[in-house]
Amino acid sequence: MTPTAPTVAADSRAASRPSAGNARFLVWNDRGAQGRRYGFIDARGILRIPCELADAYEFQSGVARVRDHGRWKFINEQGTVVCELSPGVPFCGDFSEGMAFANLGGRFNVDTVVGGKWGFINIRGKFIAPPRFAGYDFPVRSFREGLAAVKIDGKWGFVDQHSQAVIPARYDDVAGFSDNRAAVRLGKWGFISSGGEMVVPAKYDDVQSFSAGFAAVRSGDHAAFIDKSGAERFSVADWDDWSQFSEGLAAVRLAAAGPVPPDARCDECSGLIGGFLYGDACPHCGKRITGTRACYIDEAGKPQIETPFAELRPFADGLAAVKTAGPSARWGFIDRKGKLVIAPKFHDVRGGFRDGLCQVSMKKDQEEQYDTYIDRSGRIVWQAPAN
Numbered sequence: 081m082t083p084t085a086p087t088v089a090a091d092s093r094a095a096s097r098p099s100a101g102n103a104r105f106l107v108w109n110d111r112g113a114q115g116r117r118y119g120f121i122d123a124r125g126i127l128r129i130p131c132e133l134a135d136a137y138e139f140q141s142g143v144a145r146v147r148d149h150g151r152w153k154f155i156n157e158q159g160t161v162v163c164e165l166s167p168g169v170p171f172c173g174d175f176s177e178g179m180a181f182a183n184l185g186g187r188f189n190v191d192t193v194v195g196g197k198w199g200f201i202n203i204r205g206k207f208i209a210p211p212r213f214a215g216y217d218f219p220v221r222s223f224r225e226g227l228a229a230v231k232i233d234g235k236w237g238f239v240d241q242h243s244q245a246v247i248p249a250r251y252d253d254v255a256g257f258s259d260n261r262a263a264v265r266l267g268k269w270g271f272i273s274s275g276g277e278m279v280v281p282a283k284y285d286d287v288q289s290f291s292a293g294f295a296a297v298r299s300g301d302h303a304a305f306i307d308k309s310g311a312e313r314f315s316v317a318d319w320d321d322w323s324q325f326s327e328g329l330a331a332v333r334l335a336a337a338g339p340v341p342p343d344a345r346c347d348e349c350s351g352l353i354g355g356f357l358y359g360d361a362c363p364h365c366g367k368r369i370t371g372t373r374a375c376y377i378d379e380a381g382k383p384q385i386e387t388p389f390a391e392l393r394p395f396a397d398g399l400a401a402v403k404t405a406g407p408s409a410r411w412g413f414i415d416r417k418g419k420l421v422i423a424p425k426f427h428d429v430r431g432g433f434r435d436g437l438c439q440v441s442m443k444k445d446q447e448e449q450y451d452t453y454i455d456r457s458g459r460i461v462w463q464a465p466a467n
């Protein structure tokens with residue numbers, strides 16, 4: 081079957097083709113001097129919106145932000161333009177909770193916007209209040225749980241959906257709300273509630289946002305998950321390699337236990353330590369032998385899936401990307417039982433499965449080239465054409 085893909089211009093015909101799969105996944109085509117052009121495929125890998133757009137982003141809340149002939153537009157999954165912004169808007173964000181941040185009167189320059197004022201538009205493309213926030217590097221962010229972060233005179237606070245200040249701008253930095261908590265930095269990081277109350281004191285060097293009632297935090301070498309009251313629930317061995325809770329599990333590194341692999345060497349003196357146990361003293365230098373292992377823990381902090389893999393990603397749609405160890409390491413996927421269901425053959429994986437497909441990179445040393453989509457059986461359903 082070779083369906084005729086609807087174009088952005090031919091939107092009315094697209095809407096009347098009920099058998100056509102919805103456009104869902106961003107793809108592109110490199111056209112040499114013409115540069116990259118973007119389009120969208122459906123969940124079967126069939127091109128639904130041809131690669132003709134100068135700029136396009138993933139679907140969020142059922143619409144995708146695209147730029148065509150210098151104008152920003154939002155299209156739905158049939159390719160119909162649902163909102164077209166005025167030429168006075170050089171840039172806008174994705175819709176979240178019915179709003180998108182946008183600049184009015186500025187000028188797009190490489191990867192930022194110079195001048196103009198920032199505010200929020202609704203799905204009809206109208207500013208909900210006169211844009212009034214100014215500054216470089218995007219002084220406004222997307223709505224999360226009814227509040228959006230804005231920067232005023234160098235400090236961050238939050239406004240509501242009428243663009244009215246709700247939490248005064250007094251923080252060095254902030255992250256968006258999740259689980260009724262937002263990470264805020266006052267020298268160090270803590271968390272506020274949506275009422276603006278400091279519920280977790282600003283005492284951490286690093287934090288991540290709450291998910292499923294937990295947030296990962298770090299003070300010096302100590303990394304742990306805290307609950308919404310700020311109480312530490314369980315610690316992890318390595319801050320650099322962990323994920324938020326997703327589908328009831330978080331990928332973390334815990335202290336290794338049991339026998340050391342046969343060919344292992346001491347971190348301190350490089351002497352062979354194979355056959356000894358983690359926790360033993362090195363027979364050569366006396367340093368305690370330590371290591372970490374990658375596993376998934378449940379919301380009680382208990383290991384649920386032990387794995388032999390070097391890196392783990394969060395579960396999405398019941399599958400999680402995992403990376404093998406060693407010089408020819410590749411990414412594959414495991415199921416909730418820890419069983420390898422898609423063999424490790426990908427150089428990198430972007431995010432996880434969403435609506436049945438996952439974006440992967442087949443090429444070495446081109447981590448940014450996630451130009452391939454696979455389905456849940458690992459079959460390639462789309463690959464960007466070679467230029």
Ligand SMILES: [Zn+2]
Nearest residue numbers: 346349362365
């Ligand atoms: Zn040693």
